[in-house]
Amino acid sequence: MLAYVVRRLLLLIPMAIGMVVVTFGLLLLIPGDPAAVLLGQDATPEAITNLRNTLGLNDPWFIRLWDYFAALLQGDMGRSIFQNQPVATIIAGRLGATIELAVVALILATLIGLTLGVLAAIRQGSWIDTVTMLFAQIGVSMPVYWLGLLLMLLFAVQLGWLPAIGRGVPLHEALFAAVTGRPQVLWDSLTHMALPALALAANSAAIISRLVRASMLEVLREDFVRTAYAKGLRKGRVVVRHALRNALLPVLSVIGLRFGALLGGAVITESIFAWPGLGQLTIAAISQRDLPLIQGIVLTFAIVYALVNLVVDLLYAAVDPRIRLG
């Protein structure tokens, strides 16, 4: 197992280098003088010269790439052009909110997807199956920003049950508050979380439910399931203990891949629900064309995604004894 973990970690290195090169390449894509383009039309010549110096634009690209690498290794992502702060500091202040949203959405998506997928599979061909798969097909095709707006319109504007925008206290702090006798803090955090998490989760829930259904149908036809029934076990036990456990494996790897989509979806969801995370920051950085900040954000997203996939791969190996490690 240790050898596998090490090998898997080593594979991250070329991947991370590639990601840095792509992120760095964004600057090369800018037509004309990047400093002039980034600062806009009203910039003074001095400001442009200054920015050329800060971005190191007077050096050839391979020296800049080398410097960029060297700085990154020390945790330095450069300075934001418009907010007078290091990029790493700005991102660190926002990352938690986005990860919280994406993780809650992932849990929601998995729970909903599993339930619907299993229901559809054990009632294959019935109306439950048809309705579930219809919802899944719609869920897959639904743009997250549209669902977000519909949810907001219904639950926040029309019914007034949930807050439309913003975030409560961070969940881990809210949990602590709830334990120490202030449950309303947790409640407030959860109500703020509900709509954005649901909007973000829907698409993944639909994809997971389709996959669980297909995977379950395959497993339910296996001999060991028939044997389990023949032993006289109750249906619930066969489905959960025998079939589902085996059907979950292919699903697990997809759940990891979904996390990337959830991070991307979070950018859009956050802008609708004014969720103060990395997504909102992305939109702001892009509106201002704050390139060092944009590069930092893109790289952060890629690295978080890569780490999550690493964890999922390791989990997968730990759960499935058939996978040979090493």
Next chain:
Amino acid sequence: MQLPKALRNTSLVLGLFITLAIIFCAVFAPYVATHGVEQMDMRNRFEGPTFEHIIGTDNFGRDLWSRLVFGARISLTIAVISVVCSALIGTVVGLAAGYFGGWVDQLLMRITDVFLGFPAIVLALAIVAVLGPGVLNVSFAIIVVAWTEYARVVRSTTLVLREQNYVQAARALGASPVRILFREILPNALGPIIVLASLGLGTAIISESALSFLGFGLPPPTPTWGWTLAYGTKFMRDAPWLSIISGATIMITVLGFNLLGDGLRDVLDPRQLSRGGAKASKAK
């Protein structure tokens, strides 16, 4: 693939119907639209569905139906450009990686992994931010991530196909790798590519409208679906249908391409069918 069997596939028929209807609207937009895209009607601002404006008007009294019909042109153009380019790039990469194996395979697949490792919309946003808006720039932003899926699928198909007897025979006859790849392997790998392309059109439409929704797509007054939706949110109280209907348009279009893709998969890949699809469709 006989025709009658294909026609019994509900997904395929429904998907084909929806997508053909949307394509028809886009191609014949000047005839299908009832008003000009920018034609204002100040006496009928924020009007609900009427005989003259079948799905209502916006704050300038512009006809929503006509704007959506012309919007279809933009969405479909960008979707088709990005899917065709992604499929071409991904197919060539996948064929080369699968056929040559070894370090070629390693190198190409690591590059693929790198691009696959970015959340698509984040990289797309960054690219549009750098390049500026425009049909080709938005398409490029979508292609940068979208080609990876074709590369991976075509590679694994190629790995299987290159061991087939007819490929071995062609090689024994002295055919060049290029000839083998494009005359022997590619025709047999087309099924999955077509399925991916159909699903990819849906994804591209979602990506394009997401960029427009966030304000980084084609600039107004271009009537993109995403922007019409985002613009409508300002008038959620007075005219909720602006956002609701433009969102529904996006969803139905994507649904059409997804149904088409699913249907094609059932029809083109008999293995998939025998693994649950067949029983399910019989039971329905």
